[in-house]
Amino acid sequence: MTTSERPLFVYLQRPDNGEWVVAGRYLPDAHAGSGSFRYAPSYVEAGLSWAIDPVNLPFVPGVDYPAQRYDGLHDVLRDASPDSWGQMLIRREHQLGVHATAIDFLRLSGNGDRWGALAVGESRKPHVAKLASPRLHRLDALVQEVLAIAQAKPAIDGLLRKRLFATPSMGGARPKATVQDGNDYWLVKPGLMTDTVDLALLEHATMQWGRRAGLRFADTRHHRLGIGRSVLRILRFDRRGAQRIMTVSAASLLQVQYPPVEAADSSGASYPRLAEELKRIGAPPEDGIELFGRMVFNGVVGNSDDHPRNHAVLFDLDQQRWRLSPAFDVVPDTQDDPGVLVMQVSAGRHDITREAMLQDYLRFGFATHADASDHFDALLKRIEDGYADIAPLLDAALRANMQQRLQTMLAKLRMAPVVR
Template sequence: MLNVPKAQFIYLQRPDNGEWLTIGRYQVGSAVGTGSFRYTHNYVHADLPWVIDPVNLPFLTEDDQSAPRYSGLHDVLRDACPDAWGQTLLQREHSLPEGTHQARYLILASNADRWGALAVGTKPTPSIAQTSYPRLQQLPLVARELAALSEQRPALSLGLRRQLIRAAAIGGARPKATLRDDEGQYWLVKPRISSDITDIPALEHFAQQWGAASGLHFASTLLHTIKEGHSAVSVLRYDRVGERRLMCVSTASLLQTEYPDNLGQTDLWSYPRLADALRIIGAPEEDRRELFGRMVFNAICGNDDDHVRNHAIVYKHEQRRWRLTPAFDVVPNPVETPRKLTLQLSNGRFDISRSAVLADADRFGFSSSEEAANYLDMLMVQVTNGFDQVAHWLEHDGQQMLRTRMTQNVALLAAISKHDI
C-alpha cells in the first residue's frame, strides 16, 4: 500500500498577483506504477496562460494525463518532492521504509518550503500553511543543528530541530535549511559536515564566485565561518522573490528522464538536448549561449556532478516565458581531476575536449563553427582571469590544485585533436 490519499490537489501561486488557486488533481492509479494528473475545469476555462510543465504537461486540458516515469508520479510533481536529504528526515519522522513511493513524500513534505510555486493538499480549496523561518543571523545555530541531524545526534535545540524537520521539502543530498534575511530574501544554507574530506561549503562558494567572475549567470552565495571549525555556504533561492514563489522545472523533467537514473537513460543526459529544449519552450538565444558557457566552465573546473537535477528553468512572469535559472550546486571534484562530465557535451561525447565541446555548437545558437570556436576561446580567457579574482576564497593547497586543473583543462579545450581534422 502506498498509504497516500486517493486524490491530491495541486495548487499554484499565480505568477501575476500571488493568489493561490487549485489548478489540478493528481491521483495514484489502481495498477502498480501508474498515476494521472488533470487540470481542473475551472482552471482550464479561466483563460489563464500558465502550464506547470511546458514539456510534459503542455496543454490545458481536463483529460487525464498519465505519468510515464517515477512509478506514476508526474515529472513536475517529482520536482516538488524532497530529494535525498529531505527524504531522510521524513523517513525518520514517519518511520518510512526504503523504497517508499515518491507520492508519499509529495504529500508529507511541507508546502511552506517546497521548491517552486506548487503546493499539495487533500482539499479542493488551497490551504497553504505559513512558517516562520530562522533568520540569517541564526545561521551558526542552524548549522550546528543540521550537523547534529546529519549525524543522528540528539537535538541541540528541540524547537529548531522540529522547525528543520517540518521544512524538509528542498532537494539535494546535503543537509540544508532555508533562512530569511532582513530584506525578506530567502537563502538556502548548507553547512560543512563530518564526512566532508575538505571544506565543501568554501569550495562551493569559490566556484559560484568564480563562475560569476567569468561573466556567467551564477546564483549569489555567502560564505560563513562559524565557531568550532564549522563553515557554511548560503545560496540565494532563485525560486523566491520575497513572498512570491516562482514556477520551476528541473532539467530531468525537460529532458524526460529520471534522476537518479533508474531507467538506464543517461544517453538522454545532454547539454545539446537541453539547449534544444530551451529553444522549443521559447527561452531566448542568450540562455543557450549561457548554457554553453556553463558546460565549458564545468569542464574547466572539473565539476562532474553536473547531473540533470543540477540545472533548471524558472518562469519569469514579466517576460511571459521560461528562462534558465542561475547556475547552482557547482562544486569542483575535490578528490581527482575528472576527464569527462555527467552530461554529454555533444552527441555521444562526455569527454572534456575541444572537439566534444564544439561538435554540436550549432544547437546552442551559434551561426557557424568559427563563431563557436571564437566564443570558446574568449570564454577560456574570461574563466582564467576570473580564477585570479576569487582564488583568495581557498586555502593555498586548494588554490594550487584547482589552478593546475584549470591549466590542464584549458589546454585540452584549446587543443586541436584528430576529431577536428
C-alpha cells in the same frame, strides 16, 4: 481507498498576483504504479493557462496526462518532492520503511518550503503554509541543529528542529536548510566533519568564479561559525519575497529519470538537447549560449556532478516566460581531473574536449563553427581571468589544486597554434 490512492490537488501560486489556485488534480494508482494529471475545470474557467511543466504537461484542458516515470509520479511533482536529505527526515519523522514511494514523500513533505511554486493537498481549496524560515541572525543555531540531525543526535533547540522536520522538501544528499535575510531566502549548506576538503568554501569560490567569468550563477556567501565551521549559503532563485517562482528541473524537461533506475533512464541527459528544449519553451537565444558557457566551465573546473537535476528553468516574473535558471550546485571534483561530464556535451559524447564541446554548435544557437570557436576561446580567457579574482578566497591546498586543474584544462582545450 488508501491514503496512497486518494487524489491530490495541485496548487499553484500565480506568477502575476501571488494568489494560490488549484491548477489541477493528480490521481495515483498505487497498485498499477501509475498516475494521471488533469488541469482543473476551475483553472480553465478562470481563464488561467500557465503550464506547470511546459514539456510534459502543456496546458490542454480536458486531457489526462499519464505519468511516465518515478512509479507514477509526474516529473514536475517529483521536482517538488524531497531528495535524499529530505527523504531521510521524512523517514525518521514518520517511521517509513524501505518501501516508501515517491508519492509518499510528496504527500508527507509539507507545503511550507517546496522547491518552485507548486504545493499539494487533499482539499479542493488551496491550503499552503506561509514561508517561515529562520532569520539570518539564527544561522549558528540553524547549522548546529542541522548537523545534529545529520549525526542522529538529540535536539539542541526543539522548536527549531520541529520547523526543520516540517520543511524537508529541498533536494540533494547533503544536510541543508533555508534561512531568510530580509526578502531574500538562502539555502544553507554546512561543511561536514567527514569532508576531506573544505567543500563549502570550494563551492562558494567556484560559484563566484562562474560569476566573474560572466556567467549567470546564483549568488553565494561564505561564513566561519563557532570553532571554524565552514558554511555556504546560496541565494534561492525560486523565491522573490513571499512569491514562489515556477521552477522545473532539466531532468523533467529532458524527460529522463534521475537518479536513474537503469542506465537507459539517463541516456537523454544532454546539454545540446537541453538547449533545444529551451528554444521549445520560449527562452531567448542567449540562454542557449549561456548553457554552452556553463558546459565549458564545468569541464574546465572539473565539476563531474553536472547531472540533470543540477540544471533548471524558471518562469521569469518580469518577462512572463520561461528562462534558464541561474547555475547552482557547481562543485569541482578535487580527487581527480575528470575526463567526462555526466551530461552529454554533444550527441553520444561526454568527453571534455574541444572537438566534442564544439561538435553540436548549431544546437546551442551559434551561426557558424567559427562563431562558436571564437566564443569558446573568449570564454576560456574569462575563466582564466576570473580565477585570479577568486583564488585568494581559497585556502592554500585548494588554491594549488585548482591552479593545477586550470592550467591542465586550458592547455587541453585551447586551440593549438597554427605552425607556419
